[in-house]
Amino acid sequence: MAIGKLLVLGATSPTGKLIVKRAQELGWKVTVYGRRTLPEHAEDSSIKTVQGQLDDEDILRTAIADQHVVISVFGPSSSRADADVFVPAYRLILQTMRCVGVKRIIALSTYSVVDPRDKPNLLR
């Protein structure tokens, strides 16, 4: 029996793949959500795969409903990628979580998120 239900957003990423693998090892029932699905996830009958875009409200709601925890590693895959999609996406994710009563999220940020208190370093 699973210890809980975990939704991984961005499971196609290198980090996401590791999270899915480790969560399974620890006994979580894993659902993955993204704009595409990896064969290794689709072919694993213990993983539920949900395909959708970052702004697909209804599909996202279906994926989030009934989960205990969300881990999100969505993020721009390169410095040239459009990062503007992620702010509304996270608003939607958090709003949907509130609506369906899911209270826990762990979300990776990125070095492209700036804060006025940041000090210059090699990446910026």
Ligand SMILES: NC(=O)c1ccc[n+]([C@@H]2O[C@H](COP(=O)([O-])OP(=O)(O)OC[C@H]3O[C@@H](n4cnc5c(N)ncnc54)[C@H](OP(=O)(O)O)[C@@H]3O)[C@@H](O)[C@H]2O)c1
């Ligand atoms: N790698 C690093 O050096 C580094 C450093 C600092 C922070 N981070 C952050 O850590 C997280 C994971 O990094 P990573 O390198 O393992 O993964 P990654 O290659 O940055 O992949 C990010 C994930 O987000 C998805 N994604 C990107 N743009 C999207 C869009 N427009 N619509 C829907 N999905 C989108 C990707 O889906 P697809 O597979 O479909 O593209 C993928 O699942 C990211 O948030 C990244 O910004 C990474």
